[in-house]
Amino acid sequence: MPGLNEQLERLEAIVRRLESEDLSLDDALKLFEEGVERLRTAREQLAQTELKVRKVLELEGSDQ
Amino acid sequence: MGPPQPLDLFAAASAEGAWTVGEVTRRARAVVEAGLPPLWVRGEIANFKAWRSGHWYFSLRDTTAQLRCVMFAKQNFRLPAPSDGMQVFVFARPSLYEEKGEFQLTVMELLSTEQGGLWKLAFEKAKAALTKDGLLDPARKRRMPAFPRRIAVVTSPDGAALRDIQAVVARRWPLAELVVVPAQVQGAKAEQSVCSALHRIRRLPVDVLIVGRGGGSIEDLWAFNSEKVARAVAAMPMPVISAVGHETDVTLCDLVADLRAATPSAAAAAATPDRAEVLAHCGVVGQRLARALRTASRHAVERLDRTGDRLARCMESRLEQTRARLTAHSAHLEALSPLRVLARGYAVARDADGHVVKRVAQLPAGTEFRLRVTDGEVHARVE
Numbered sequence: 447m448p449g450l451n452e453q454l455e456r457l458e459a460i461v462r463r464l465e466s467e468d469l470s471l472d473d474a475l476k477l478f479e480e481g482v483e484r485l486r487t488a489r490e491q492l493a494q495t496e497l498k499v500r501k502v503l504e505l506e507g508s509d510q
Numbered sequence: 511m512g513p514p515q516p517l518d519l520f521a522a523a524s525a526e527g528a529w530t531v532g533e534v535t536r537r538a539r540a541v542v543e544a545g546l547p548p549l550w551v552r553g554e555i556a557n558f559k560a561w562r563s564g565h566w567y568f569s570l571r572d573t574t575a576q577l578r579c580v581m582f583a584k585q586n587f588r589l590p591a592p593s594d595g596m597q598v599f600v601f602a603r604p605s606l607y608e609e610k611g612e613f614q615l616t617v618m619e620l621l622s623t624e625q626g627g628l629w630k631l632a633f634e635k636a637k638a639a640l641t642k643d644g645l646l647d648p649a650r651k652r653r654m655p656a657f658p659r660r661i662a663v664v665t666s667p668d669g670a671a672l673r674d675i676q677a678v679v680a681r682r683w684p685l686a687e688l689v690v691v692p693a694q695v696q697g698a699k700a701e702q703s704v705c706s707a708l709h710r711i712r713r714l715p716v717d718v719l720i721v722g723r724g725g726g727s728i729e730d731l732w733a734f735n736s737e738k739v740a741r742a743v744a745a746m747p748m749p750v751i752s753a754v755g756h757e758t759d760v761t762l763c764d765l766v767a768d769l770r771a772a773t774p775s776a777a778a779a780a781a782t783p784d785r786a787e788v789l790a791h792c793g794v795v796g797q798r799l800a801r802a803l804r805t806a807s808r809h810a811v812e813r814l815d816r817t818g819d820r821l822a823r824c825m826e827s828r829l830e831q832t833r834a835r836l837t838a839h840s841a842h843l844e845a846l847s848p849l850r851v852l853a854r855g856y857a858v859a860r861d862a863d864g865h866v867v868k869r870v871a872q873l874p875a876g877t878e879f880r881l882r883v884t885d886g887e888v889h890a891r892v893e
Contacts, residue, residue, distance in 0.1 A: 450657040450685070450788075457795050464802035474806035481799045485792060492789050497680040498687040501667070502710060 453488045457481055532608070539606035542613065546604035551615065553577070555596045566591070570600065570615070580607075581617035598622045636737035636762055645744040645766050652749040652768045654781060657788075658717035660687050661781055662748075664707040667692035671724040671753070671774035678778035683785055689716060695723040700733030708742040719746055720777045721763060722753030734763035743767055753777035852884040859890075 460481040464474060529537075553570030560566050564583025569576045579602065592598060602615035640646050661679060665671045672690060679688055691711055694703035704721070711719060721743060723731070733739055734754045740762035743750050752767035753774045764770040771777035844850070848858070859867040860880050867879060877892045 449659070451655075454657075454788075454791070454795075457799075461795060461798045461802055464799065464806055468809060469806055471807060471810035474803060474810070478799060478803040478806075481795075485796050485799065488792055489789070491685060492785060492792065495684045495785075497676070497684040499676060499690060500687060501690045501692065502714070503692075 450488055450491050453484050457484050535606060535608040535611050539608060542604055542606050548601065548603045550599055550601050552599050555592050555598055556594050558592060558594050560591055578612055578614040579617050580614060581620060585618050586620070592620065592622055596622050633735055633762065636740065637765070639737060640740055640762065640766060654749055654769065655717040657783060658683070658686050658781060660689055660716045662689040662691060662711045662714065662716040662719045664691050664693050664704060664711065664719065664721045665723055666695045669724060671722055674724065674773070674775045675720060675778040678775050679782055682779065683782035685785065686782065689714060695733060696730045701736045701739055704733050704739050705742050708746060712747060716748050718781045719748055719750045720753055720774070720781060721750060721767070722774050722777060724774055731759070731761055734761040737762065739763055740766045751777040751780055849884065852882065858882040
């Protein structure tokens, strides 16, 4: 999955473009749809509330 | 009450024959005092405490061991108090403090030697070496990742430090995976254990690393003052947070790490964003997105309206122009019209074929022709 960081940075860029530029409605709609999709993915990632804990034991990984 | 036969196991096993604690300590004290006469001991002062009574309590240590020491007020009253880390010689009587069952030295004389003890010297030497190699350069400090996916922790697997880190990460950023690499953080094997844990993490896809333990006296933290550990920390490919948990003493590990945290909890907080805040941020972004689209569509509608208006205005003025041109043309035409000439009293003669008659030769006698005057035509004949 794309990183949350990239997701949020792209979202920021989309919003800035939408806010500042005199876009054609078609382009604006495309940007909006992309933004909504990225927002949905970001929220999905943020919905994970169970911390995964993995212990790397002494032997494991020492030879890889 | 006198000590019975020490090796009579049957006697010791029976209730009547068992030694009391006091008997054992007394016997042990006698053994120690008989076996170890007063002697000079060299070591470094640690955990120094001067009590209100004027008695001093401290430890003497070297790299392998430590000894509890007491120096009573009547022996120390002329001396300036030594400080931790100072390298000293003491003349002392080894004994056993029966109330606590502790082996200790009763110090009668104390001489400090060079400035700073063994540990301090080793620390300064290692620090100088690290500085020389540029490892303490503030420009080397890396920023923490904005949204870490994997957080590695090198610490004792059953210490409070790990529990604290786990609790904070679970609350703030449960999206991450916590990769715990257990290590011995104190004792003789700590240096090697921490180094090999670090080495193992080098090859793992980890965004940020927390190295630490929860407090302890400065000698307990010695692994984190090892130059070897410091160099291993400096060589990590990801940002490192040092959480060695000692307020007053900065360790070499703290110095080379990208960030020093006061406690393991603080380290976990520094390594993670707050999920609730990021969610709130997402909400704001969503609102901005919707508002921006509304604005964009309003702009599009306005532009459409403006374009329609311009089109209408354009057509109107084009029509106006055409109408004006038409009027001008018709006036012009009117001026040129032969009817105007006829109106002034002229007439046009045309032969039977409709040709305009201009010469006398075209009109022999008896020829019929038509004469056009201003209000109509008449037939005529040449006489």
